[in-house]
Every structure is written in C-alpha cells, then in structure tokens.
Amino acid sequence: MTDSKITLRKTLIIASLFFGMLFGAGNLIFPVHLGQLAGNNWIQASGGFLTSSVLLPLMALFALSISRANGIYDLAKPIGGFAASAFLLLVHATIGPLCATPRTATVPFEIGFAPYMPKGMQGWGLLIFTAIFFLIVYFLSVTEANITDLIGKILNPVFLIMLFLIFLLAFIHPLGSAKTVTFTADYSNSSMAYTNGFLQGYNTMDALASLIFGITVITSIKALGIKKPKNVSIAMAKSGLWGMAGIAIIYICLIWLGATSLHQFKIGANGGTTLSQISHYYMGTVGNALLATLTTITCLSTAMGLVVAFAQDFNERFPKISYKVFLTANCLLSFIFANLGLDQIIAWSKPILMFLYPIAISLIILGILSPLFKRDAIVYKTTCYLTVIPAIFDLFNAMPPVLRDTSWAQAIIKFAQNHLPMYDLGFSWISFSAVGLIIGLIIHFTKKEKTIDNK
Known part of the structure; x- marks a missing residue:
C-alpha cells in the first residue's frame, strides 16, 4: 500500500x-x-x-x-x-x-x-x-x-x-x-x-x-x-x-x-x-x-x-x-x-524547569547529531550525565525564597557561584554538556578505529 x-x-x-x-x-x-x-x-x-x-x-x-x-x-x-x-x-x-x-x-x-x-x-x-x-x-x-x-x-x-x-x-x-x-x-x-x-x-x-x-x-x-x-x-x-x-x-x-x-x-x-x-x-x-x-x-x-x-x-x-x-x-x-493558584504554580515550576531544560536541550542536540555517531549510547551518557550536575545546582538557585534563603541552600549556591562558570547567568550546564559531548565522541571514534584495526 x-x-x-x-x-x-x-x-x-x-x-x-x-x-x-x-x-x-x-x-x-x-x-x-x-x-x-x-x-x-x-x-x-x-x-x-x-x-x-x-x-x-x-x-x-x-x-x-x-x-x-x-x-x-x-x-x-x-x-x-x-x-x-x-x-x-x-x-x-x-x-x-x-x-x-x-x-x-x-x-x-x-x-x-x-x-x-x-x-x-x-x-x-x-x-x-x-x-x-x-x-x-x-x-x-x-x-x-x-x-x-x-x-x-x-x-x-x-x-x-x-x-x-x-x-x-x-x-x-x-x-x-x-x-x-x-x-x-x-x-x-x-x-x-x-x-x-x-x-x-x-x-x-x-x-x-x-x-x-x-x-x-x-x-x-x-x-x-x-x-x-x-x-x-x-x-x-x-x-x-x-x-x-x-x-x-x-x-x-x-x-x-x-x-x-x-x-x-x-x-x-x-x-x-x-x-x-x-x-x-x-x-x-x-x-x-x-x-x-x-x-x-x-x-x-x-x-x-x-x-x-x-x-x-x-x-x-x-x-x-x-x-x-x-x-x-x-x-x-x-x-x-x-x-493552588497561578502564582504558586509559576513559583514552583521555575526550579523544575531550570533542572529539566539543560537535559532536554542536550538530548535534542544529540538527537540531531545522532547519525554522526550512530546513536552510540556512550555519547548520550557522557553528555547527559555531566549535564545533570550543573542542572541540580541551577535548581537550587531558582527555588522560591522560602527554600532558597535557607542556610543549606545558600551554602550550595555559594559553592556553585565559586566553582561553576556562568552559574549566575543560568548557563553553567553549557560547559559540562560540551565536555561530555567531546568525551563521548572521542570514545566513540576511538572504539570505531580499534574495530577497524582488529579486522
């Protein structure tokens, strides 16, 4: 048909x-x-x-x-x-x-x-x-x-x-x-x-x-x-x-x-x-x-x-x-x-979005580039797992004041501000994702070359 x-x-x-x-x-x-x-x-x-x-x-x-x-x-x-x-x-x-x-x-x-x-x-x-x-x-x-x-x-x-x-x-x-x-x-x-x-x-x-x-x-x-x-x-x-x-x-x-x-x-x-x-x-x-x-x-x-x-x-x-x-x-x-009301929904959705969006963006880019590396799982894993790290810190920074202003949350945010590039801008995930992608591609093409050599 x-x-x-x-x-x-x-x-x-x-x-x-x-x-x-x-x-x-x-x-x-x-x-x-x-x-x-x-x-x-x-x-x-x-x-x-x-x-x-x-x-x-x-x-x-x-x-x-x-x-x-x-x-x-x-x-x-x-x-x-x-x-x-x-x-x-x-x-x-x-x-x-x-x-x-x-x-x-x-x-x-x-x-x-x-x-x-x-x-x-x-x-x-x-x-x-x-x-x-x-x-x-x-x-x-x-x-x-x-x-x-x-x-x-x-x-x-x-x-x-x-x-x-x-x-x-x-x-x-x-x-x-x-x-x-x-x-x-x-x-x-x-x-x-x-x-x-x-x-x-x-x-x-x-x-x-x-x-x-x-x-x-x-x-x-x-x-x-x-x-x-x-x-x-x-x-x-x-x-x-x-x-x-x-x-x-x-x-x-x-x-x-x-x-x-x-x-x-x-x-x-x-x-x-x-x-x-x-x-x-x-x-x-x-x-x-x-x-x-x-x-x-x-x-x-x-x-x-x-x-x-x-x-x-x-x-x-x-x-x-x-x-x-x-x-x-x-x-x-x-x-x-x-x-619960519109204000509460917006306030509590922001930290969730700051966590999910970097991972989603990484998956979108990987999906587009997937023919390049034959959808090799190692490229996905190195990129996404590294992206999760700054995404967690972004979540804390975006929490409503009732949680963000607590001493433990402020300690986490202070650490991220001192050690993660572009954290205050909300883009600390970019460098982690890029490094993960590069590492994954290196592993993928190295494995490919070894397979060819063994043949």
Missing part, C-alpha cells in the same frame, strides 16, 4: 495542530511581561526568547525526525532504560498535572474572570471554573481521533481571529513608542537582555512540550495516510517549520505590545494583567470579554494536547492501563493543582 502524498493542505493541518497544542497559557502572558521588563531592549530580549521558545521546539521536532524516535522515551533511551523512564516521568509531571496543564485553567481565570469577582469569592470561582474547564477537556479528548479536527480546524482559526483584532488595534493606535521606554536592571544591555530573554523562554515549556507532542503529531500524520518513516519525518519537519513560524510572529507582536504598554501602564505582576489592561484600553468591557474568550479557547486547545499526549505516552509505556484511565487521572490531578 503506497503512502498518501504530503500535500500543502495536510502540512498546514498538522502545523495547525502543533501550533494549537503549543500555544497556550504561558505563550500569552510571558512574552508580554518580557516586553515590559526589557523596555527599549525588547528586540534583543526577543532574540533570546525566540531561541528557547521557538528554535529549541523546532529542533526538538527535527531531533525526533532525524533519530526516528517515537516519542520522548525513545529519544532518551540511549542514556539507559531507567534514566529514560525517569526523564519521561519528570517531563510529563511538569508538562502534565504539576505545572503546565493546571496553568492552562488558572491563566484564563486569573485574567478574564478573577478581576470581576469579590476577593472572598475568587477561591470558589476558581474551583467552579477549573471543574468545568477540565470536564470539557476530558470529554473533547476522550476520542483520540478527534484531536486533529477539533484543534486544527475549529479552535485555532477562532483564536487567531481574536488575537488579530487586538494586534490590529494596537498597530493602528500604538500605546507609545517602544524605543523611548526604560528597561529593568536585568535587561540593561544587549547581552543581558538576550540571556534573560532566553531563560524567560523556559517558562513556555515549549521545548519539553515538543518532545512530548511528537507522538501525537506522528499519530496524526499517520492518520492522514502518511505511513513510511521517512515520509513521516519529512511531514513532521515541514509542519514544524510552518507552525513555529506562526508562533514566532505572535511572540514578537506580544513582546512589542508589552514594551509599548509602559507608556500607559506600570509593569504588571504578570503578562495576563497587562493584556487585560490593554484590552480594556482599546475596547472597554468588550475587550475584557474578548480576552477572556481568547485565553479560554487557546488554553483549552493546549490542555487537550497536553492530556492526550500524556495518556498516549503512558498507555504506550504501560499498555495494561487504558488510555482513558491515564486521561482521567491527568485531568483530575490537574484540576486539584490548578486550585
């Missing part, structure tokens, strides 16, 4: 699916907040942000395509079965019920509904909203085959039209010039703006999500009649380019919007507050209703992608437990953690 042709229409459908699953809660609020923090250095900050939130997710798709890995576990398998399973569990817990999935419900509530409720009623309001939200997510995700149609053909176009209206009004009547606003201390020069923009991109969790969504994208591509591994890889790469290009354009607009908003508003606690203010500035109460609808739709589509990918991945790893059981468990846990 021959493969179906990779048409432009099919490419755009999968690109729209990928876009819809990635673009959610953090993708709306973090770029706007970054624009406010960076001020007139917003372009340099955008460069860093796009590197970690657009280029890395795209590289993750390429890593899955090039290595022919069928998901995150398969990509990490060369580091060892136990380590790959641990990484899978940690990433899924972060992207799933602990951080990202609960955030898809709390963000639309915080910026679209909470401002219009009495303080004493917000707890009950959040409880009711998140219960309805995750019930909808569950029922829409129960049939796996529906996800392409629901996200790619219905929710995305509605979301894009709404977002376009806000951008159009902002471009016609700008809040002010981005060139004349001031920046915060962490963005006082081009290099600082770039590096801090890069780290802010971690908050979107898009690189981790790309690794997880790989199996969902692959399943959807095959459902369109594209079966051969080579053709699946080509379709995934093409769709990824289209989807991430769309996300990049929206990010730049949101960051610019955040920078220009400083002419009218103070720096908000998060980008959601600023978006709400901008919508009200241009369209009054209608604008706030539009924003509430927009964030709910985009977060709903992202939540669907997250819970489906979670259930598919774990059902594949543990086939005795059904897809529906994993789906139900994820929705229930996400509902529970969502009721």
Whole structure:
C-alpha cells in the first residue's frame, strides 16, 4: 500500500495542530511581561526568547525526525532504560498535572474572570471554573481521533481571529513608542537582555512540550495516510517549520505590545494583567470579554494536547492501563493543582524547569547529531550525565525564597557561584554538556578505529 502524498493542505493541518497544542497559557502572558521588563531592549530580549521558545521546539521536532524516535522515551533511551523512564516521568509531571496543564485553567481565570469577582469569592470561582474547564477537556479528548479536527480546524482559526483584532488595534493606535521606554536592571544591555530573554523562554515549556507532542503529531500524520518513516519525518519537519513560524510572529507582536504598554501602564505582576489592561484600553468591557474568550479557547486547545499526549505516552509505556484511565487521572490531578493558584504554580515550576531544560536541550542536540555517531549510547551518557550536575545546582538557585534563603541552600549556591562558570547567568550546564559531548565522541571514534584495526 503506497503512502498518501504530503500535500500543502495536510502540512498546514498538522502545523495547525502543533501550533494549537503549543500555544497556550504561558505563550500569552510571558512574552508580554518580557516586553515590559526589557523596555527599549525588547528586540534583543526577543532574540533570546525566540531561541528557547521557538528554535529549541523546532529542533526538538527535527531531533525526533532525524533519530526516528517515537516519542520522548525513545529519544532518551540511549542514556539507559531507567534514566529514560525517569526523564519521561519528570517531563510529563511538569508538562502534565504539576505545572503546565493546571496553568492552562488558572491563566484564563486569573485574567478574564478573577478581576470581576469579590476577593472572598475568587477561591470558589476558581474551583467552579477549573471543574468545568477540565470536564470539557476530558470529554473533547476522550476520542483520540478527534484531536486533529477539533484543534486544527475549529479552535485555532477562532483564536487567531481574536488575537488579530487586538494586534490590529494596537498597530493602528500604538500605546507609545517602544524605543523611548526604560528597561529593568536585568535587561540593561544587549547581552543581558538576550540571556534573560532566553531563560524567560523556559517558562513556555515549549521545548519539553515538543518532545512530548511528537507522538501525537506522528499519530496524526499517520492518520492522514502518511505511513513510511521517512515520509513521516519529512511531514513532521515541514509542519514544524510552518507552525513555529506562526508562533514566532505572535511572540514578537506580544513582546512589542508589552514594551509599548509602559507608556500607559506600570509593569504588571504578570503578562495576563497587562493584556487585560490593554484590552480594556482599546475596547472597554468588550475587550475584557474578548480576552477572556481568547485565553479560554487557546488554553483549552493546549490542555487537550497536553492530556492526550500524556495518556498516549503512558498507555504506550504501560499498555495494561487504558488510555482513558491515564486521561482521567491527568485531568483530575490537574484540576486539584490548578486550585493552588497561578502564582504558586509559576513559583514552583521555575526550579523544575531550570533542572529539566539543560537535559532536554542536550538530548535534542544529540538527537540531531545522532547519525554522526550512530546513536552510540556512550555519547548520550557522557553528555547527559555531566549535564545533570550543573542542572541540580541551577535548581537550587531558582527555588522560591522560602527554600532558597535557607542556610543549606545558600551554602550550595555559594559553592556553585565559586566553582561553576556562568552559574549566575543560568548557563553553567553549557560547559559540562560540551565536555561530555567531546568525551563521548572521542570514545566513540576511538572504539570505531580499534574495530577497524582488529579486522
């Protein structure tokens, strides 16, 4: 049986699916907040942000395509079965019920509904909203085959039209010039703006999500009649380019919007507050209703992608437990953690991301380079195991003040500051990863030469 042709229409459908699953809660609020923090250095900050939130997710798709890995576990398998399973569990817990999935419900509530409720009623309001939200997510995700149609053909176009209206009004009547606003201390020069923009991109969790969504994208591509591994890889790469290009354009607009908003508003606690203010500035109460609808739709589509990918991945790893059981468990846990509130979710996700991202980046680069060393496990192990060391120290540095300010945490941080290069910048892992990669490649090619000599 021959493969179906990779048409432009099919490419755009999968690109729209990928876009819809990635673009959610953090993708709306973090770029706007970054624009406010960076001020007139917003372009340099955008460069860093796009590197970690657009280029890395795209590289993750390429890593899955090039290595022919069928998901995150398969990509990490060369580091060892136990380590790959641990990484899978940690990433899924972060992207799933602990951080990202609960955030898809709390963000639309915080910026679209909470401002219009009495303080004493917000707890009950959040409880009711998140219960309805995750019930909808569950029922829409129960049939796996529906996800392409629901996200790619219905929710995305509605979301894009709404977002376009806000951008159009902002471009016609700008809040002010981005060139004349001031920046915060962490963005006082081009290099600082770039590096801090890069780290802010971690908050979107898009690189981790790309690794997880790989199996969902692959399943959807095959459902369109594209079966051969080579053709699946080509379709995934093409769709990824289209989807991430769309996300990049929206990010730049949101960051610019955040920078220009400083002419009218103070720096908000998060980008959601600023978006709400901008919508009200241009369209009054209608604008706030539009924003509430927009964030709910985009977060709903992202939540669907997250819970489906979670259930598919774990059902594949543990086939005795059904897809529906994993789906139900994820929705229930996400509902529970969502009721801790947005601020708590963001605060506790940062240290986890500072630990996971260096390992994920290392695996992505290894996946892309894997044809060079025939996916030799020794290269994976030396690179990833060395990367774990600075990643642990980065975790301590990013902990909430209640833990970071303790004497034992400060002692660990002080040691890292004195001995790990670029630790204060959050990039101490780079030198460890590079050394691990070089050592692994030397061992690989040395073994290869010995094998040839013995023959």
